[in-house]
Amino acid sequence: xxxxxxxxxxxxxxxxxxxxxxxxxxxxxxxxxxxxxxxxxxxxxxxxxxxxxxxxxxxxxxxxxxxxxxxxxxxxxxxxxxxxxxxxxxxxxxxxxxxxxxxxxxxxxxxxxxxxxxxxxxxxxxxxxxxxxxxxxxxxxxxxxxxxxxxxxxxxxxxxxxxxxxxxxxxxxxxxxxxxxxxxxxxxxxxxxxxxxxxxxxxxxxxxxxxxxxxxxxxxxxxxxxxxxxxxxxxxxxxxxxxxxxxxxxxxxxxxxxxxxxxxxxxxxxxxxxxxxxxxxxxxxxxxxxxxxxxxxxxxxxxxxxxxxxxxxxxxxxxxxxxxxxxxxxxxxxxxxxxxxxxxxxxxxxxxxxxxxxxxxxxxxxxxxxxxxxxxxxxxxxxxxxxxxxxxxx
Amino acid sequence: xxxxxxxxxxxxxxxxxxxxxxxxxxxxxxxxxxxxxxxxxxxxxxxxxxxxxxxxxxxxxxxxxxxxxxxxxxxxxxxxxxxxxxxxxxxxxxxxxxxxxxxxxxxxxxxxxxxxxxxxxxxxxxxxxxxxxxxxxxxxxxxxxxxxxxxxxxxxxxxxxxxxxxxxxxxxxxxxx
Numbered sequence: 001x002x003x004x005x006x007x008x009x010x011x012x013x014x015x016x017x018x019x020x021x022x023x024x025x026x027x028x029x030x031x032x033x034x035x036x037x038x039x040x041x042x043x044x045x046x047x048x049x050x051x052x053x054x055x056x057x058x059x060x061x062x063x064x065x066x067x068x069x070x071x072x073x074x075x076x077x078x079x080x081x082x083x084x085x086x087x088x089x090x091x092x093x094x095x096x097x098x099x100x101x102x103x104x105x106x107x108x109x110x111x112x113x114x115x116x117x118x119x120x121x122x123x124x125x126x127x128x129x130x131x132x133x134x135x136x137x138x139x140x141x142x143x144x145x146x147x148x149x150x151x152x153x154x155x156x157x158x159x160x161x162x163x164x165x166x167x168x169x170x171x172x173x174x175x176x177x178x179x180x181x182x183x184x185x186x187x188x189x190x191x192x193x194x195x196x197x198x199x200x201x202x203x204x205x206x207x208x209x210x211x212x213x214x215x216x217x218x219x220x221x222x223x224x225x226x227x228x229x230x231x232x233x234x235x236x237x238x239x240x241x242x243x244x245x246x247x248x249x250x251x252x253x254x255x256x257x258x259x260x261x262x263x264x265x266x267x268x269x270x271x272x273x274x275x276x277x278x279x280x281x282x283x284x285x286x287x288x289x290x291x292x293x294x295x296x297x298x299x300x301x302x303x304x305x306x307x308x309x310x311x312x313x314x315x316x317x318x319x320x321x322x323x324x325x326x327x328x329x330x331x332x333x334x335x336x337x338x339x340x341x342x343x344x345x346x347x348x349x350x351x352x353x354x355x356x357x358x359x360x361x362x363x364x365x366x367x368x369x370x371x372x373x374x375x376x377x378x379x380x381x382x383x384x385x386x387x388x389x390x391x392x393x394x
Numbered sequence: 395x396x397x398x399x400x401x402x403x404x405x406x407x408x409x410x411x412x413x414x415x416x417x418x419x420x421x422x423x424x425x426x427x428x429x430x431x432x433x434x435x436x437x438x439x440x441x442x443x444x445x446x447x448x449x450x451x452x453x454x455x456x457x458x459x460x461x462x463x464x465x466x467x468x469x470x471x472x473x474x475x476x477x478x479x480x481x482x483x484x485x486x487x488x489x490x491x492x493x494x495x496x497x498x499x500x501x502x503x504x505x506x507x508x509x510x511x512x513x514x515x516x517x518x519x520x521x522x523x524x525x526x527x528x529x530x531x532x533x534x535x536x537x538x539x540x541x542x543x544x545x546x547x548x549x550x551x552x553x554x555x556x557x558x559x560x561x562x563x564x565x566x567x568x569x570x571x
Contacts, residue, residue: 106554137545198536
């Protein structure tokens with residue numbers, strides 16, 4: 001289009017819109033735009049706002065501002081290979097990612113590595129190459145990669161399918177030991193320097209480590225996990241030193257993991273007899289979360305039955321774990337499969353899921369737990385499935 | 395959008411597909427009518443696989459390209475039948491994992507419960523087609539042999555996940571959930 005015709009067209013459109021066409025010239029702007037710097041890369045604050053969260057999907061890791069609207073929600077990403085596991089430090093400006101690479105893309109030499117990223121730049125600052133049995137690969141599974149209570153060690157679950165745990169020294173960036181956990185799976189930090197793991201026999205095995213990563217003690221609980229009929233979900237909600245494991249049929253098994261050995265606290269139920277009759281059950285992937293308000297948040301599903309335990313649900317029930325009372329019911333606009341609770345002036349419930357009639361439209365919704373009101377909703381483009389949410393603000 | 399992004403997205407597609415699918419009754423555990431058909435290990439081995447029928451078999455009804463197909467009652471992944479393979483065979487150039495997990499699905503034609511071995515095919519990119527995520531009898535990883543979240547590319551030269559098969563390896567006795 002010739003310039004004259006273009007100007008006429010713009011003027012016509014603007015006239016239709018009710019705006020007067022006012023072509024500007026250099027005379028209207030005496031100073032040109034300043035020359036910009038190349039290259040330029042943004043940094044991030046040393047302390048993230050409370051509304052920020054890492055989103056760990058099966059194939060990506062993103063830092064999202066849950067209070068922002070699209071397209072401004074993404075604050076950065078961490079480059080990773082498929083099946084990453086992320087864990088942020090609460091003491092250092094670092095985030096750790098367990099990754100797996102092949103020298104020829106999908107074939108060749110496999111390298112497992114834990115990469116250290118600086119939270120102020122999201123750039124890698126170091127790595128620990130993992131030797132020995134391969135790390136466990138699955139959908140995002142936070143309990144396959146954890147930090148000890150004192151955050152001196154990173155713990156990586158390996159699976160061949162024999163189970164073991166690699167103990168990594170984060171300060172010196174090296175592997176200290178490989179602890180076999182035959183018949184057991186996943187990692188639940190216990191005390192300052194140990195971990196527990198759930199076993200196929202329905203018990204919990206606990207291992208304590210010394211400063212060099214050597215095993216100093218080991219204990220195993222009695223059987224408490226009915227893996228056949230009413231198993232505990234693998235992802236607990238942690239509140240203080242207590243991890244709350246919900247069960248497929250609506251039970252809660254609190255376990256105090258603050259000491260050197262786990263304490264099984266009295267089991268209780270999320271559901272009344274009437275709710276149990278209607279088969280209200282926990283469901284989802286990151287199906288339970290602990291809040292900074294000390295509350296237990298659980299995704300609940302009505303009409304649950306065998307084979308629906310990871311579908312997610314339309315409501316989040318909020319419990320006082322001390323009294324076992326349900327203190328709130330949050331009806332979700334979009335069914336959720338993963339939840340987390342971010343701290344702030346008031347806690348915010350983060351819920352990831354997609355509408356039943358539009359399963360590709362994965363969203364991250366934010367609710368005010370005190371009112372149940374939806375306060376923000378941001379799309380999670382290209383992440384689908386059920387991510388793990390890590391509130392990242394401090 | 396990367397293939398793996400699609401991989402994740404199709405998890406949600408699978409979720410939707412489940413909501414309308416027929417519900418086949420599945421059972422867990424149970425002793426085997428033909429004990430010799432299953433190795434005495436907590437995991438199954440690919441050597442138990444049998445060649446798949448290419449002609450419609452009234453005793454094996456359904457569409458192997460659909461999440462509703464009876465053998466897929468606990469499958470989690472891309473169907474190899476949509477990826478150049480078959481319900482019980484891997485696509486060319488991939489490698490079938492010799493170690494995997496097992497589920498139990500009811501065949502609506504003969505009303506028997508079959509032990510199904512969900513061997514993964516490994517070594518190429520995720521197939522990105524026909525994602526299903528069914529969970530009949532699926533259990534958390536503590537019960538390793540009943541877990542479908544795991545990438546079961548174990549004992550293969552590459553652990554890169556491509557797609558999943560569903561192989562009949564025996565008949566289970568009825569034991570309702």
